[in-house]
Amino acid sequence: MKHYPLLTFLGSGNMAYAIIQGLLKSGYPASQIIACNKSNIVRRQALQAVGINTNFANKEAVKRAEVVVLAVKPQMMAEVCAELADIDFSHKSVISIAAGVSVARLEQLLPTATNIVRSMPNTPSLIGEGMTGLFAKKSVNSTACRFAEELMSAVGKCYWVEQEQQINHIIAITGSSPAYFFHFMEAMQQSAIQMGFSETDARLLVQQAAVGAAKLVEANPNIPLATLRENVTSKGGTTAQALAVFEQKQLAQTVDQAMWAAIHRAEEMEQQL
Known part of the structure; x- marks a missing residue:
């Protein structure tokens, strides 16, 4: 039987919502997804309607998760991660979809996180026709990389870059x-x-x-x-x-x-x- 990791989304804006919808269409169990969004009541209700748990605060949701998707706005990343800095991420995977936030910066914000994958999806992901750039340091385990690719493949195609600076090239080629x-x-x-x-x-x-x-x-x-x-x-x-x-x-x-x-x-x- 396939294992579906407990997945927590911090932020459930349009891109996160599209990814969640893609996961559900591909057969991912709603019971294995938590979505946190403090401000958007309408979005929380829409997620609840399809079986997604939206009742946890950020910290509790992250503690429970096997995989954490950072889907907050880039300018909010430091504030959101400050609350999570004392959580042990050593056995969790982290996937960031925030533009402009480097892996090195994420490692500063989450000191125990070792399996970080940076992704750059584009807006056609909203209709399942996305193109996502992915980057991970060579030290990131293959399970984390494979799951990140499966996650983003739910809304389109993926392309791995070898150097993190190429993510900025992906932004120019497909993101913008x-x-x-x-x-x-x-x-x-x-x-x-x-x-x-x-x-x-x-x-x-x-x-x-x-x-x-x-x-x-x-x-x-x-x-x-x-x-x-x-x-x-x-x-x-x-x-x-x-x-x-x-x-x-x-x-x-x-x-x-x-x-x-x-x-x-x-x-x-x-x-x-």
Whole structure:
């Protein structure tokens, strides 16, 4: 019989809630999940409705847990962990989904925690289509790593990085990038509206083109993205003319600069937290 560790979520915001929903869909028993959220009564009620225990205070919930998921806001991490600092974490796994909080910082906040996995999910996790970056020091045991991957696989796909600094790269590539795509789609929608389409129709046209393009990429993993682009681009045609404008405006360089700006901000946040 499969063992389901007692799992405590500190914080049950949108991302934690999505992970919990994904776990339940994958067969994880609700009786083995505790969720702590002091401020959001509506969220607590929603979790209680599906059998999640929300009645424990943070400290008691962590004491009971085999695995603790730190799902609080980064700026609240020190305050939340201060209450837990005297708990023995030596036989517990800790999974953090807080951006900008390094493993070294978590080790300072929880001195007995030795099995810490840092994760960086993105917002498509809310619909089970997430991409999560994972990092653990080589000293973290394989059981903790395997469980962290199973946990995040409940809401999408996972990718392990070898160096912690690469988590900041993951933030730029997958964590922040849904906003890049939304921004591009928003610009296309506004252009379509200016052409005379209604806001609703413009959104439908743009979003379906985006969904179709993404699915085409996913369905053809062995075809380079450049080739897929070229397949749409007839020499001297409309697509070629549009792409020429992107090239003239240095789209590739702009994207690269934007991604590095995200990385540098993530590095700054690590220093501040």
